[in-house]
Amino acid sequence: MKTLNRTANFYDVIRERRSVRLYDPSVKITKEEIKELLGEAILAPSGTNLNPWRFMVFTEPAIKEKLLPMASGQQQVVDASAVIVVLGDMNAYTVENADKINQRAVDAGYMPEEIKDRINNSVQDYYGSVSEQIKKEWQMLDGGLVAMQLMLAAKARGYDTVPMLGYNIEEFRKEFNVPEKLVNILMIAVGKAREPGFPSVRLGVDEVTYWNGNL
Numbered sequence: 001m002k003t004l005n006r007t008a009n010f011y012d013v014i015r016e017r018r019s020v021r022l023y024d025p026s027v028k029i030t031k032e033e034i035k036e037l038l039g040e041a042i043l044a045p046s047g048t049n050l051n052p053w054r055f056m057v058f059t060e061p062a063i064k065e066k067l068l069p070m071a072s073g074q075q076q077v078v079d080a081s082a083v084i085v086v087l088g089d090m091n092a093y094t095v096e097n098a099d100k101i102n103q104r105a106v107d108a109g110y111m112p113e114e115i116k117d118r119i120n121n122s123v124q125d126y127y128g129s130v131s132e133q134i135k136k137e138w139q140m141l142d143g144g145l146v147a148m149q150l151m152l153a154a155k156a157r158g159y160d161t162v163p164m165l166g167y168n169i170e171e172f173r174k175e176f177n178v179p180e181k182l183v184n185i186l187m188i189a190v191g192k193a194r195e196p197g198f199p200s201v202r203l204g205v206d207e208v209t210y211w212n213g214n215l
């Protein structure tokens with residue numbers, strides 16, 4: 001059954017999202033709904049619209065069990081309905097990928113052909129000249145945006161999430177034969193809370209904001 005609350009209020013969603021670590025293991029989310037959720041997440045922006053994000057989705061109990069030791073026994077990886085690992089494809093920064101995406105924009109009537117060609121020409125040499133380190137930093141930015149959007153979309157659908165870096169990335173990559181071109185960004189558990197997350201505090205806006213260059 002769909003849980004999407006199409007009237008979910010944005011302000012409620014951003015205020016009520018909380019990292020949830022205790023999930024109801026009996027709740028299943030259908031593949032169809034996970035695809036809808038990912039479809040909402042990927043409306044996030046990305047640099048030059050290269051869509052570098054990739055997702056590994058774990059829903060089978062036996063395979064989620066494999067995540068448990070890698071995540072230092074954090075039970076949410078088993079009890080949550082799905083664990084979604086956000087990755088970034090280092091091959092996204094190629095003229096072929098730019099062309100593939102922009103051709104779709106041309107076909108949809110959103111982009112004139114000559115703009116696509118101009119972009120292809122300008123990125124042709126540029127991507128090759130950028131270091132792998134910088135490309136990884138781009139991945140973290142785009143991956144962070146899509147991950148946040150995924151968590152908010154899940155909340156709007158009545159699900160809870162927790163973002164996780166507390167897992168052994170090396171072990172994860174080995175276990176699932178993750179190819180070198182894919183970099184790990186964030187693991188996100190998605191499900192229904194068995195117990196609500198803890199309320200959390202934030203530094204105040206005045207503590208984290210500099211106005212007009214005055215640091």
Ligand SMILES: Cc1cc2nc3c(=O)[nH]c(=O)nc-3n(C[C@H](O)[C@H](O)[C@H](O)COP(=O)(O)O)c2cc1C
Pocket residue numbers: 017018019020021074162163164165166167197198199200
């Ligand atoms: C990059 C990142 C990594 C995190 N890793 C973990 C984790 O491994 N395990 C966990 O329980 N929470 C993890 N968290 C959740 C944070 O502890 C949580 O977001 C923070 O305490 C604020 O609480 P809130 O999400 O409920 O607002 C992570 C959050 C972020 C953004």
